[in-house]
Amino acid sequence: NAGVTQTPKFRILKIGQSMTLQCAQDMNHNYMYWYRQDPGMGLKLIYYSVGAGITDKGEVPNGYNVSRSTTEDFPLRLELAAPSQTSVYFCASRLPGQGAADTQYFGPGTRLTVL
Amino acid sequence: AQSVAQPEDQVNVAEGNPLTVKCTYSVSGNPYLFWYVQYPNRGLQFLLKYITGDNLVKGSYGFEAEFNKSQTSFHLKKPSALVSDSALYFCAVRDISSASKIIFGSGTRLSIRP
Numbered sequence: 220n221a222g223v224t225q226t227p228k229f230r231i232l233k234i235g236q237s238m239t240l241q242c243a244q245d246m247n248h249n250y251m252y253w254y255r256q257d258p259g260m261g262l263k264l265i266y267y268s269v270g271a272g273i274t275d276k277g278e279v280p281n282g283y284n285v286s287r288s289t290t291e292d293f294p295l296r297l298e299l300a301a302p303s304q305t306s307v308y309f310c311a312s313r314l315p316g317q318g319a320a321d322t323q324y325f326g327p328g329t330r331l332t333v334l
Numbered sequence: 335a336q337s338v339a340q341p342e343d344q345v346n347v348a349e350g351n352p353l354t355v356k357c358t359y360s361v362s363g364n365p366y367l368f369w370y371v372q373y374p375n376r377g378l379q380f381l382l383k384y385i386t387g388d389n390l391v392k393g394s395y396g397f398e399a400e401f402n403k404s405q406t407s408f409h410l411k412k413p414s415a416l417v418s419d420s421a422l423y424f425c426a427v428r429d430i431s432s433a434s435k436i437i438f439g440s441g442t443r444l445s446i447r448p
Contacts (some may be wrong), residue, residue, distance in 0.1 A: 223377070250434060259343070261377075261424060261438040269434055277435070309377050325377030325438070 221245050223326035225310050231332045232300040240295040240329050242310030249315045251293040252323065253277075253285065255306040262309065268293055269315070300333045307331070336361040338408075338425045340439040347415045347446050355410040355442045357425030364427035368436060369399055373421045373447040379422075384408060395419070415446045 226241045244251065249270045254262040255276075264277030268287040282304060284296040293312075297304060307330050311323040338359045347353045366385050370378040370383050382393025389401045399410045410423060422441050429435040 223363070250433075257442070261440040264435060267434060275434075311377070322380045322383070323378075327375075327377050 221308055223312055223324050225308075225326035225329050227329060228327070229330045231334060232297075233334060234300060234302065236300050237298050238300065238331075240297075240308055240310075240331070242293045242295065242326060243291050244293075244312040244324070245291065246312065246314075246324065247290060248324070249288065249290065249314035250313045251269075252311040253283070253293070253295045253325065254309045255279065255304075256309060256328075257306050265295065265308075289332070297331075301331050305331060305333045335432055336365070336369075336427055336437060338427045338437065338439040340423075340425055340442045342442050343440075344443045344445065347444070349417055349446050349448050350414055353412050353415045353419070353444065353446070355423050355425075355444060357406060357408045357410065357439060359406050359425075359427050361406075363429065363430060365408075367399075367401065368426040368428075369397070369408075369410050370424045370426060370438075371394065371395075371421050372424065372441075378424060381410070394436055417446045417448055420444055420446045 223244045225302050252267045253265040256262050263279045266285040268274045271290050307328045309328050310326040313323045368383045369381040371381050372378045382391050384391045384401045392398045397412050424441050425439040426436045
């Protein structure tokens, strides 16, 4: 298993540009998450999905969009990049149910800089 | 609203000494609590969790955490620190409004000096 993979590892954007951060998992996990981590801060939830075709907003969804057409993939879209979106982005996944509750598996992250 | 607080931004410990990373929680009802670790340039890794039962929870890499309901705390501990334990540690709690989500603390940077 590759686990949770994210591409790209690094990216520099200009203000107003768009991009998609890719996330994929091969563990057949229903639940997937996108977080951002700002320096000295914890993780803030952007969007999450409990299964293909189902997405919901987290704590900081503004400026982002997601889709979940398959169980494996959960891309995050930035439409008009702003300097405030400079951050490290983490994708995570987990199985549903209390037995596996909250043990999330994280990808290695994407470091995004908007200039 | 539920939350977790990590009162220390940084903890410095000499190798071989015991370490404690503090976490307090605010939850109505029974909390589901977690510790995650983040090594440099990596994603977070699950360390341990408390759901119910024994107040002392053992996890990966020799870490353990003690759930204390009266003090609303869930401190992470290790009897003898290693330099390789140096990392960023996050306490987290399940969001009771949505079992799908967990809420992370701000993190504590643990530095172990040789």
